[in-house]
Amino acid sequence: MSNHTKPSLLALQWAAYPHSHSNRKNLILHLATVPVFMAGTVTIATSPLTGAAAAIAGLVAMALAMAVQGFGHRQEATSPPPFRSKREALLRILAEQWITFPRFVATGGLGSKRRARQ
Numbered sequence: 001m002s003n004h005t006k007p008s009l010l011a012l013q014w015a016a017y018p019h020s021h022s023n024r025k026n027l028i029l030h031l032a033t034v035p036v037f038m039a040g041t042v043t044i045a046t047s048p049l050t051g052a053a054a055a056i057a058g059l060v061a062m063a064l065a066m067a068v069q070g071f072g073h074r075q076e077a078t079s080p081p082p083f084r085s086k087r088e089a090l091l092r093i094l095a096e097q098w099i100t101f102p103r104f105v106a107t108g109g110l111g112s113k114r115r116a117r118q
Helices: 009-020 024-045 052-073 086-106 109-117
Strands: none
Touching: 009 086, 024 052, 024 086, 086 109
């Protein structure tokens, strides 16, 4: 990589992901809450058709998922890097929920964590 090429958000997140997602409790919490976050996102996106109550329900679902995941992250020996701005926080959260965690699961990240503990 040249000095002029900045790694993408997804590349940086993917490289750090196994280090900050190795605790069994954190992984179980993510398995339970990532779908809740996704449902909340879809509910907000469709709220112009379904109404303001749907938007509020979507926000509540997303906030609860983030709170539970925050608890899970505190169980880890290595924390994810802190957010540098509100924009970065939004982008990293959306990337983790919609791309990085599903990719981690799909590529066997959960299984490799289980095998590493045995």
